[in-house]
Amino acid sequence: xxxxxxxxxxxxxxxxxxxxxxxxxxxxxxxxxxxxxxxxxxxxxxxxxxxxxxxxxxxxxxxxxxxxxxxxxxxxxxxxxxxxxxxxxxxxxxxxxxxxxxxxxxxxxxxxxxxxxxxxxxxxxxxxxxxxxxxxxxxxxxxxxxxxx
Amino acid sequence: xxxxxxxxxxxxxxxxxxxxxxxxxxxxxxxxxxxxxxxxxxxxxxxxxxxxxxxxxxxxxxxxxxxxxxxxxxxxxxxxxxxxxxxxxxxxxxxxxxxxxxxxxxxxxxxxxxxxxxxxxxxxxxxxxxxxxxxxxxxxxxxxxxxxxxxxxxxxxxxxxxxxxxxxxxxxxxxxxxxxxxxxxxxxxxxxxxxxxxxxxxxxxxxxxxxxxxxxxxxxxxxxxxxxxxxxxxxxxxxxxxxxxxxxxxxxxxxxxxxxxxxxxxxxxxxxxxxxxxxxxxxxx
Ligand SMILES: Cc1cc2nc3c(=O)[nH]c(=O)nc-3n(C[C@H](O)[C@H](O)[C@H](O)COP(=O)(O)OP(=O)(O)OC[C@H]3O[C@@H](n4cnc5c(N)ncnc54)[C@H](O)[C@@H]3O)c2cc1C
Numbered sequence: 001x002x003x004x005x006x007x008x009x010x011x012x013x014x015x016x017x018x019x020x021x022x023x024x025x026x027x028x029x030x031x032x033x034x035x036x037x038x039x040x041x042x043x044x045x046x047x048x049x050x051x052x053x054x055x056x057x058x059x060x061x062x063x064x065x066x067x068x069x070x071x072x073x074x075x076x077x078x079x080x081x082x083x084x085x086x087x088x089x090x091x092x093x094x095x096x097x098x099x100x101x102x103x104x105x106x107x108x109x110x111x112x113x114x115x116x117x118x119x120x121x122x123x124x125x126x127x128x129x130x131x132x133x134x135x136x137x138x139x140x141x142x143x144x145x146x147x148x149x
Numbered sequence: 150x151x152x153x154x155x156x157x158x159x160x161x162x163x164x165x166x167x168x169x170x171x172x173x174x175x176x177x178x179x180x181x182x183x184x185x186x187x188x189x190x191x192x193x194x195x196x197x198x199x200x201x202x203x204x205x206x207x208x209x210x211x212x213x214x215x216x217x218x219x220x221x222x223x224x225x226x227x228x229x230x231x232x233x234x235x236x237x238x239x240x241x242x243x244x245x246x247x248x249x250x251x252x253x254x255x256x257x258x259x260x261x262x263x264x265x266x267x268x269x270x271x272x273x274x275x276x277x278x279x280x281x282x283x284x285x286x287x288x289x290x291x292x293x294x295x296x297x298x299x300x301x302x303x304x305x306x307x308x309x310x311x312x313x314x315x316x317x318x319x320x321x322x323x324x325x326x327x328x329x330x331x332x333x334x335x336x337x338x339x340x341x342x343x344x345x346x347x348x349x350x351x352x353x354x355x356x357x358x359x360x361x362x363x364x365x366x367x368x369x370x371x372x373x374x375x376x377x378x379x380x381x382x383x384x385x386x387x388x389x390x391x392x393x394x395x396x397x398x399x400x401x402x403x404x405x406x407x408x409x410x411x412x413x414x415x416x417x418x419x420x421x422x423x424x425x426x427x428x429x430x431x432x433x434x
Pocket of ligand 1: 214280
């Protein structure tokens with residue numbers, strides 16, 4: 001699948017220049033994932049990231065002796081994975097696919113390498129991911145307020 | 150302006166006299182929320198506009214404002230959905246079939262149904278806020294051809310706190326309404342969304358310049374949802390909220406529910422966001 005078709009729905013992809021998008025395209029591949037498939041586990045190396053094309057991914061916390069808790073779900077166009085951009089490049093949560101889904105998976109190691117070599121690209125990527133983080137922080141703060149009580 | 154304004158009942162001598170109703174049935178929606186079906190003892194039915202509320206009196210305990218959550222097309226009964234948060238609401242949730250209560254009203258302004266005709270309608274509800282918008286949703290669905298795209302975004306604490314689950318499922322199976330539900334936290338057996346209610350707005354279809362938004366829930370939830378709708382191009386004049394304040398008389402007399410220059414019971418509870426936006430940020434109000 002061409003990234004251009006996902007561009008409109010994805011904050012990350014919509015902010016990239018067409019040259020950057022070509023680069024991202026070359027560092028990505030489309031994948032289908034079955035319900036329950038684990039994209040990454042908490043504590044593992046964050047060497048990929050994903051954009052959801054169709055379906056849903058749950059970020060969850062697993063803990064011995066209790067069933068996993070879902071922290072947040074991510075749907076079409078949304079970026080799955082932020083930790084790949086920041087040392088120590090390790091996942092904070094587990095990512096589990098909910099229902100059959102289609103995703104684009106990116107090679108985060110290569111994206112990082114390109115960012116080191118190309119400061120303009122790095123700035124664009126950091127700006128987009130930082131905007132995403134700010135939005136998630138805002139949502140988290142709202143949820144901390146226990147909005148529906 | 151909102152569509153339906155109650156008669157100035159403060160002028161009527163019996164405005165403070167409750168009408169006796171009998172509980173026909175009750176059903177627990179969640180651990181702390183119950184839906185009651187009430188029948189008027191005088192057999193004269195109950196007419197209301199979506200968005201209006203009554204003063205529900207539990208004899209010997211007290212009286213509280215509760216929005217009507219039933220179908221405006223059914224005048225024989227009065228339906229209320231009540232969450233137990235204190236003495237009176239706990240007493241209401243303990244009522245059983247055959248118990249008597251007193252009802253005053255209906256009172257207040259209603260949701261902007263006439264204004265919504267021909268437009269896309271976004272209904273956003275949080276927690277118990279789905280109860281006051283249910284009559285609006287039923288009206289939209291009953292006259293579906295009169296409106297553009299119709300959507301509901303609904304946020305709740307956990308999957309166990311969701312109201313009207315069977316009805317949500319049946320609405321979801323229709324092809325002419327968009328239903329999106331999210332919760333703040335869930336176990337891994339939950340197949341739906343987890344996140345704040347505003348995160349659902351990018352998914353629903355509406356033309357910002359031709360949209361009426363109806364928002365009901367706790368005040369902060371309404372504010373952030375209304376602000377997000379504005380960011381998405383909907384004007385503050387086209388966003389309607391239902392405000393809650395402590396009430397006593399419900400007929401614009403006692404001043405308990407004063408909100409700046411207006412009384413929530415008489416001038417509201419439904420207000421256009423444009424009108425109250427500034428006041429919603431004043432801590433002393
Ligand atoms: C116009 C209007 C429509 C309403 N519609 C509904 C409805 O359809 N269903 C419904 O369940 N409630 C509704 N309410 C809220 C309901 O009136 C209150 O929950 C009730 O008055 C509380 O009375 P109480 O004696 O049970 O609790 P109180 O003893 O008065 O309060 C107990 C505790 O609950 C807190 N509390 C009070 N009100 C609320 C509230 N709304 N939400 C959370 N905590 C609260 C108080 O701060 C206090 O800490 C509506 C209120 C208004 C003004």
